[in-house]
Amino acid sequence: DIVMTQSPDSLAVSLGERATINCQSNQSVLFSSNSKNYLAWYQQKPGQPPKLLIYWASTRESGVPDRFSGSGSGTDFTLSISSLQAEDVAVYYCQQYYSTPCTFGQGTKLEIK
């Protein structure tokens, strides 16, 4: 199974500042035949189900604010929030869907400083 490791486990950022969450896989999730990274990011607020933010490592899901962006390739990925808003407080998960079983990172809890 592919192991996904996120850093940090928790993060406190001031309103309006940039938040960056990292995700590393122990093997590449880049499929060479289509040059796509099989990597997604989810946001989960307390008491709610996860919500898809980013797929193919950098494609924003419809309706997701453009302050959210994803980058990276192969084994190293980043989720960035350009200007943190109060409603962005949540736990964020990365997920690889390159191989079955799909696997999630342990989550990063984002709070306001």
Next chain:
Amino acid sequence: EVQVVESGGGLVQPGGSLRLSCAASGFTFSSYWMTWVRQAPGKGLEWVAKINQDGSEKYYADSVKGRFTISRDNAKNSLYLQMNTLRAEDTAVYYCARDSAAFDLWGQGTLVTVSS
């Protein structure tokens, strides 16, 4: 409205069985893979099982293989998870999700508690 709604959770004794259901609406259910994901209290996300469009392909996490069975009824726009020989470690909120490679539509979840 495009949505999936889970039901069937509850309290069950260790060794018992439970059947979860997921009702889909607002999209062509038969065109999508579907998946179950669970989340133990205060913990992260764990993929459980997935099924292809016509039910001919099924995959399971090692932790549930041989105990859980995923199925679907496209005529009823419904997904199911039959859970047998339940253990305390199966206690979790179980989410149904539409599998478009990434999971782009989630239900609110149904809580399964395995305890004596």
